[in-house]
Amino acid sequence: MPSDAVRDAAPVNSAAVDATQVELVGVRKEFGKTVAIAGADLTVGDGELFALLGPSGSGKTTVLRLIAGFERPTAGVVKLGGLDVTGLPARRRDVNTVFQEYALFPHMTVGQNVEYGLKVRGVPRTERRRRTADALDMVQLTEYAPRRPSRLSGGQRQRVALARALVGRPRVLLLDEPLGALDLKLRERMQVELKAIQREVGITFVIVTHDQDEALSLCDRLAVLNDGRIEQVGRAREVYENPANRFVADFVGTSNVLDGAAAEEILGRAGTFVVRPERIGVFAQGTDAVSGVRAVEATVSEVIYAGATTRITARTTRGVNLTATVLTASSKWLPPDLHHGSAITLAWPDKAVYALSSNEE
Numbered sequence: 001m002p003s004d005a006v007r008d009a010a011p012v013n014s015a016a017v018d019a020t021q022v023e024l025v026g027v028r029k030e031f032g033k034t035v036a037i038a039g040a041d042l043t044v045g046d047g048e049l050f051a052l053l054g055p056s057g058s059g060k061t062t063v064l065r066l067i068a069g070f071e072r073p074t075a076g077v078v079k080l081g082g083l084d085v086t087g088l089p090a091r092r093r094d095v096n097t098v099f100q101e102y103a104l105f106p107h108m109t110v111g112q113n114v115e116y117g118l119k120v121r122g123v124p125r126t127e128r129r130r131r132t133a134d135a136l137d138m139v140q141l142t143e144y145a146p147r148r149p150s151r152l153s154g155g156q157r158q159r160v161a162l163a164r165a166l167v168g169r170p171r172v173l174l175l176d177e178p179l180g181a182l183d184l185k186l187r188e189r190m191q192v193e194l195k196a197i198q199r200e201v202g203i204t205f206v207i208v209t210h211d212q213d214e215a216l217s218l219c220d221r222l223a224v225l226n227d228g229r230i231e232q233v234g235r236a237r238e239v240y241e242n243p244a245n246r247f248v249a250d251f252v253g254t255s256n257v258l259d260g261a262a263a264e265e266i267l268g269r270a271g272t273f274v275v276r277p278e279r280i281g282v283f284a285q286g287t288d289a290v291s292g293v294r295a296v297e298a299t300v301s302e303v304i305y306a307g308a309t310t311r312i313t314a315r316t317t318r319g320v321n322l323t324a325t326v327l328t329a330s331s332k333w334l335p336p337d338l339h340h341g342s343a344i345t346l347a348w349p350d351k352a353v354y355a356l357s358s359n360e361e
Contacts, residue, residue, distance in 0.1 A: 019045060019046045020043055020044070020045055020046065020079075020081070020082060021044055021045065021046050021048075021080060021081055021171055021172050021204040022042070022043070022044035022050075022067055022079070022080060022172060022204065022206060023042070023043050023044070023077075023078075023079040023080075023082075024040050024041060024042040024043075024063070024066070024067075024076065024077070024078055024079075025041060025076055025077040025078075025079070026039055026040075026041060026075065026076040026077065027039070027040045027041075027042075027063075027066060027073045027075070027076035027077070027078060028040075028073060028074045028075040028076050029059075029062055029066060029071060029073050029074050030074045035228055036059050036062045036228055037059045037062055037063060037066070037073075037228050038227075038228040038229050039075075039076070039229075040059075040063060040076070040229075040230050041230070042063075042223060042230060042233065044172075044204060044206060044221075045204070046171075046204060047202050047203065047204060048204050048205070048220050048221060049195065049198050049204075049205045049207070049218060049219045049220050050204070050205065050206050050207070050219055050220065050221050050222065050223070051206075051207045051208075051209055051214075051215040051218065051219040051221075051222035051223070052064060052206065052207070052208045052209070052222070052223055052225060053209055053210070053212065053215040053222050053223065053224050053225065053251075053252070054210065054224060054225035054226055054251075055210055055226070055251065056210060057227075058225040058226050058227060058228070059225050059227070059228040059229075060208045060209075060210075060225045061176055061177075061208050062228075063208075063225070064097075064174050064176055064206065064208050066078055067080075067095065067172070067174060067206065068090055068093065068095055068097050068174050069085070069088060069089055069090030069091075069092075069093045069095075070090055070097075072086070072087075073086060080093060080094060080095065080171070080172065081094070081171060094170055094171045094172065095170050095171070095172040095173070095174055096165040096166070096168055096170040096172075096173055096174070097165070097173075097174040097175075097176065098161045098162060098165045098173065098174070098175045098176070098178050099161075099176050100176055100177040100178065100180050102149075102157050102158060102160070102161040103161070104149040104157060104160060104161060104164075105149075106148065106149055106150060107148075108148070108149075109145065109146050109147060109148060110136070110141060110144050110145050110146070110147050110148075110149065110152070110160050111132055111136065111145035111146065113149065113160055113164055114132045114135055114136060114160065114163045114164045114167050115128050115129070115132040115167070116164070117164065117167065117168050118131060118132070118167060118168065121168075131167050131169075132145075132163075132167055133145075134167075135163040135164075135166050135167040136163055138163065138166065138197060138200065138201070139159040139160070139162055139163045139193075139197065140159070141156065141159055141160060141163065144156065144160075153186075154182050154183075154186060155182060155186045155189070155190055158178060158179070158182065158190060159193070161178075162178075162194075162197065166197075166201060166203075169203075170203065171203060171204065172203065172204045172205075172206060173203055173204070173205050173206070174206050174208075175205060175206070175207045175208065176208045177208055177209060177210070178194070178207065179191065179194070179209075179211075179214065180209075180211075187214070191214060191217055191218055194218065195218055207219065212251065212252050212253060215236070215252075216236045216240060216252070216253075217236075219236060220235065220236075221233065221234060221235050221236070222234070222236060222239060224239060224247075224248050224251065224252060226247050226251070231244060231245060231247055231248050232244040232245070232248050239252055240252055240253055240276075241276075241354065242354055243255070243274060243354065243356065244356075244357065245356055245357060246272065246356055249274045249354075249356065253276065254276070254277050254323065254325070255274045255275070255276060255277075256274065256275045256276070256277060256280070256322050256323055257272065257273070257274055257356075258272070258273045258274075258275065258320070259271070259272035259273070262318075262320045265318045265320065266294070266296060266316065266318065266320055267294065267353065271355055271356070272355070272356040273353050273354065273355050273356065274353070274354045274356060275322075275348055275352055275353055275354075276352065277311070277323045277324050277325040278324075278325045278326075279348050279349070279352035280322065280323075280324035280325075280346050280347070280348045280352075281324070281326070281346070281347045281348065282312055282324050282326060282334055282335070282338075282344055282345075282346060283295075283335065283344065283345040283346075283347060284335040284344065284345065285297065285335070285343040285344055285345055286345065287345040287347070289347060292349055292350050292351070293347050293348065293349050293350070294347065294348055294349075294350060294353075295345055295346070295347040296316045296317070296318075296320075296322075296345070296346050296347075297316065297317045297343070297344075297345055298314035298315060298316045298317065298322065298343075298344055298345070298346050299314060299315055299317075299341060299342070299343055299344070300312060300313070300314050300338060300339065300340055300341060300342040300343075300344060301313045301314055301315055301321070301340065302340065303338055303339060303340070305328065306328075307328065308327065308328055308329075309325050309326065309327060309328055310325070310326055310327075310328045310334075311323060311324070311325050312324045312325075312326065312338070312344075314344060314346060316346070322346055324346060
């Protein structure tokens with residue numbers, strides 16, 4: 001029978017227990033009088049690439065730390081693979097974490113950094129060298145094994161951190177703003193690589209990010225957090241196209257929110273509604289409406305060129321501000337010489353209007 005010390009050091013392997021890899025049940029976390037997480041319920045399936053999305057201070061990193069075991073919940077249960085791990089220390093959970101800073105050992109080579117965790121766990125040298133080589137091959141850094149981290153680019157260091165986390169073969173990999181320190185073009189490239197790596201290894205990834213585009217493009221599903229509460233959980237397209245409330249509509253992408261008098265005047269309906277800017281077309285003044293399409297007259301307030309897209313803000317004759325986003329390549333169909341003060345028609349299909357829950361306005 002293993003000793004207490006061995007039992008305490010060995011991670012709990014949840015692989016064969018349950019296809020649900022991460023589950024939070026009524027989890028609450030308080031720091032003194034501050035409520036960081038106010039009763040979270042969340043399920044992440046086996047092999048999912050899942051995002052925790054929210055602004056700074058929303059509680060997303062706290063959720064990640066609760067899953068990892070770096071924090072203990074004030075109330076509620078944390079499960080991994082169906083097993084209650086609420087009281088287990090981080091070292092006994094079958095998860096690894098990649099931090100934004102990467103935390104690589106500067107005095108070690110890339111290969112030694114990746115191998116370090118296996119060495120600490122007592123994995124035989126031949127086995128850990130083989131697994132290190134496999135992990136570096138997975139992130140396409142085999143030839144960099146002899147180098148020190150200081151001789152790598154930001155994207156390469158990020159991949160070393162991934163390899164070091166994956167070499168231990170965890171069931172869940174937690175990533176805290178893993179691409180936040182990279183410039184835009186490198187971040188976009190690493191999003192593609194990260195998704196490919198996750199697909200290849202097939203384990204559950206849970207990513208913390210405040211970048212809506214990153215969450216939507218990377219993940220199978222996402223949870224939107226605000227002020228310690230989970231506002232909505234769903235597939236990226238579902239959350240974007242059917243926001244549960246005004247916060248989600250405003251935070252995930254850009255929205256035209258119509259409520260009160262604006263909803264009555266523009267839509268002829270009472271309630272709170274969302275129309276995404278890319279669903280609004282811009283036409284010459286007086287363009288006739290067709291069946292199933294809502295059209296309103298407006299005056300251009302601003303035209304903002306953003307490369308692939310052009311954003312047009314306008315004020316309707318009834319005093320409602322609306323934003324439309326059109327592909328720049330299609331600008332030849334826009335009214336000519338569009339500028340501040342131009343008279344235009346804005347139009348969108350009725351099916352592009354999404355109603356927010358009346359109790360969530």
